[in-house]
Amino acid sequence: MRPTLVLGLGNPLMGDDGAGLAALAELRDAWQVAEEVELVDGGTWGMNLLPLLESFDRVILLDAIDAHAKPGALILLRKDELPRYLSHKLSPHQLDLREVLALAELRDKLPRHLLAIGVQPESVELTGALSPRVAEAIPRLVDLVAEQLRWLGHRCRRREPVHA
Numbered sequence: 001m002r003p004t005l006v007l008g009l010g011n012p013l014m015g016d017d018g019a020g021l022a023a024l025a026e027l028r029d030a031w032q033v034a035e036e037v038e039l040v041d042g043g044t045w046g047m048n049l050l051p052l053l054e055s056f057d058r059v060i061l062l063d064a065i066d067a068h069a070k071p072g073a074l075i076l077l078r079k080d081e082l083p084r085y086l087s088h089k090l091s092p093h094q095l096d097l098r099e100v101l102a103l104a105e106l107r108d109k110l111p112r113h114l115l116a117i118g119v120q121p122e123s124v125e126l127t128g129a130l131s132p133r134v135a136e137a138i139p140r141l142v143d144l145v146a147e148q149l150r151w152l153g154h155r156c157r158r159r160e161p162v163h164a
Contacts, residue, residue, distance in 0.1 A: 004152060005056040005111075006033075006145065007042045007049070009063040009097065016071075016121030016134045019141070020062035023119075026142045033146075034155040046096030047103075054104050058113035058152055060145060061097075064121040064134070071122030072133035074141055079114040113152070117144055 008024030010017045021041060028039055038056075042049055053059055065075040082101065104110040119141050122131040130138070149156040 002038065002056050003036045004038070004058040004060070004149070004154060005052070006037060006039050006060045006062065006149070007052070008040070009042045009044075009061060011044050013126060013128060015123045015125050015127045015129065016119070016131050017064050017124045019064040019119045019121065019130060019134050019138065022130060022135070022138050023062045023117075023141045023145065026138055027145055030139075030142065030159055031146055032155075032157050032159055033149065037149060037154050037156075044096070047100060049097070049100050050103060053100060053111060054107070054109040056111050059111040059115070060148060061114075061116040061118075062141070062145065063097075063116060063118045064124070065116060065118035067120055069120040071120050071131065072137040073120040074137060074144060075116070075118045075120060076144065077116040077118075079110075082114065082116055115148060117141060117148065 006024065006027065008020045010020040012018030012021050024039060024041060033039065065077065067075045069075065101110065119134050119137045122133050146156045
């Protein structure tokens, strides 16, 4: 088993559904993360995610999550809370994710530590940009991911700004 996976999910062509990938990009660009943490763009891979998820002991999913909250609100879901929220389909990839997690559980290969961190979307429609409220929430979402990585025992710190 590999230690920890941070998996960005979503479709950046569908507005706020791209929040997970935007957060993953921010984590890559603005933070130094321990080598044992893999950062992967899962996009809309669907069932192709199964072998990847099953090969990690700890997984943090980054995604837009519809929790019927205020747009831009941060959402943190623990393993036992995920099925309830994944039943409310936000976008086409979420149905696949629910099936991937159910199959991993059926095969007794669900990661021991599974957490979803996301943001309440405002708009999921064909556009290449996040809504302003969701875009403003991305740095706070990434701070929460970094906090969770440190809680798991991984080194994670903000990069020093580059001055020209």
